[in-house]
Amino acid sequence: MIPPLHSIISRLHLKQLRLLIALGEHGSLLKASQQVALSQPGASKALQEIETTFGTPLFVRTNRGLEANAVGQCVIRYARLIQTDLAHLREEVVGILRGQGGRVAAGVIMGAVPLLTDAVSALVARQSELSVDIVEDTSATLLAQLDAGRLDLAICRTTVSQTPHAYDSVKLQDETLAVIANVGHPLRRAKKLTLQELARFRWVVYRANMPMRLLLEGEFRDCGIRFPQHLLETTSAFATLALLQANPSFVALASIEVAQFFAQQQMSCILPLALTSRSEPYELVTRKGGPVQPAAQLLIDELLHRRS
Incomplete structure (x- = not known):
């Protein structure tokens, strides 16, 4: 049984977290003890104390050394996050003391x-x-x-x-939305487009139930057009751009700020489709x-x- 949080907080020390990180990196108690400036017996005792603190083994002892089990991997990951947060804490304090x-x-x-x-x-x-x-x-x-x-x-x-x-x-x-595509898209030179004309192309969209996706679904519904079934879903601007670069026939929905940035860098173009729906601010x-x-x-x- 895992001890309550207050017990873990009261018993866990920062040097123990450093030892965990070192063990995760080296898989060797000797190398880890050297990295954190502990004797090997001292490191062994510290590891026992850590496992007692969490109420469960964190490592599997093998011929190759120590291998973190599933719980150990989880604890090591959070130990690294705590170390990173402390580094950010120091950085912030230095900035405050300097007045900038x-x-x-x-x-x-x-x-x-x-x-x-x-x-x-x-x-x-x-x-x-x-x-x-x-x-x-x-x-x-x-x-x-x-x-x-x-x-x-x-x-x-x-x-x-x-x-x-x-x-x-x-x-x-x-937020104003725009439809973007590869600079080589077949309809890039059109003066004006309808959703019906773009419906046949493969769309790169946000996942279901997200505001931008819901807006696009509403546009199709209002036009009486079936929403595309075979979609490419991503929340990443880079993935969206990479997909447009990979296939000149793909189209995507993006904010006008993102669309204009890509267009200015000649990484994509804005297709002349006027959307009737308003997005959330x-x-x-x-x-x-x-x-x-x-x-x-x-x-x-x-x-x-x-x-x-």
């Missing part, structure tokens, strides 16, 4: 990536010692990371949450009532300034 710099972790959905990167670029031009961690994912995943304290802020949509009132959110801007989201550290506030201020 610091670190901010920001999440963003695909369509709003240019909005965030423009703000970050302008901010780091003024705050050269600022470090920014950008995470691109779906709104649901970003809100979960915000809940866990992994993100300071996110540009996403709270409507996907069952508890949208649990967040502080400010509308940043409306982007929101700047933070944890409700939670403290906002100085570096995050700088980025929030920059995003809000660009909104006005």
Whole structure:
């Protein structure tokens, strides 16, 4: 039986976490003990204490050394996350003491990536010692990371949450959508297109029940056209672009900011299809009532300034 959380917290030490990481890297108690400056007997005792703390073996003893079992692999993964978080903590404290710099972790959905990167670029031009961690994912995943304290802020949509009132959110801007394709697409030179003309092509879309996907399904439904069955589904802007590059007949739905960025770089083109539906706006989201550290506030201020 795994001990309660308070027991693990009270018994686990940072040096033990370093030992776990070293064991995961080397699979040898001797090499791991040398890396963390412990004697081999001391490392062996520390490992026993760690396994007692978690109430279960973490390693399998083999002729090749120590191999982490499923639980051990899980614990080692979180040990690395804790070590990374401590490194970020130190970096942030240094920035605060210097009166500048610091670190901010920001999440963003695909369509709003240019909005965030423009703000970050302008901010780091003024705050050269600022470090920014950008995470691109779906709104649901970003809100979960915000809940866990992994993100300071996110540009996403709270409507996907069952508890949208649990967040502080400010509308940043409306999202306009566009259909994009390879610069060699057969219909690239058309002056105006209908959804009927594009329905026969293979679509790269978001997964089911996501706002952009629901909007596209609504467009097909309003036109009385059957929604395509054989889709290519991804939430990645890079995967979308790579698919368009791989096949000149594919088409995809993207925010106008992403579409224009790709078009400016001549990586794709915007097809002249006018969409009648309106997408949900982007929101700047933070944890409700939670403290906002100085570096995050700088980025929030920059995003809000660009909104006005």
